[in-house]
Amino acid sequence: MLLIVCPYCGKRPEIEFTYGGQAHLARPKQPSLLDDQAWAEFLYMRANTKGVYAERWRHARGCGRFFNALRDTTTDHFLAFYKTGEAQPTVPTQSATAGQPARSAPSEPALPAQPAPSGPPAPSAPNEPTP
Numbered sequence: 001m002l003l004i005v006c007p008y009c010g011k012r013p014e015i016e017f018t019y020g021g022q023a024h025l026a027r028p029k030q031p032s033l034l035d036d037q038a039w040a041e042f043l044y045m046r047a048n049t050k051g052v053y054a055e056r057w058r059h060a061r062g063c064g065r066f067f068n069a070l071r072d073t074t075t076d077h078f079l080a081f082y083k084t085g086e087a088q089p090t091v092p093t094q095s096a097t098a099g100q101p102a103r104s105a106p107s108e109p110a111l112p113a114q115p116a117p118s119g120p121p122a123p124s125a126p127n128e129p130t131p
Helices: 036-044
Strands: 003-006 010-013 018-022 052-058 066-072 077-083
Touching (some): 003 077
Antiparallel strands (some): 052 066, 066 077
């Protein structure tokens, strides 16, 4: 289970949150003065960076508040969580951490490898074709 850290409530399961898109977008001061192309770009065009990406999240099934998170899109690991209105934190680069990204929320632990079954194959059911 993926745990996301709400800056207001602490660690909670991913199912309690909804994604809110790219963080730190500034709404145009006078949107009525924009032409259709500029308004469409504001509404629909977002950065799609490979690497660290600032996102908005909402604790929909908890406190209901929005907050921001930094997530590495290449590994899908969260690097930092911070309240809306706070400055974006700096995170160490991959080279500074020797390939180990900093993580604020643990991901699901890897399951141990299962041994391959040994012996003859199990008999098939009467309605199944034999291989």
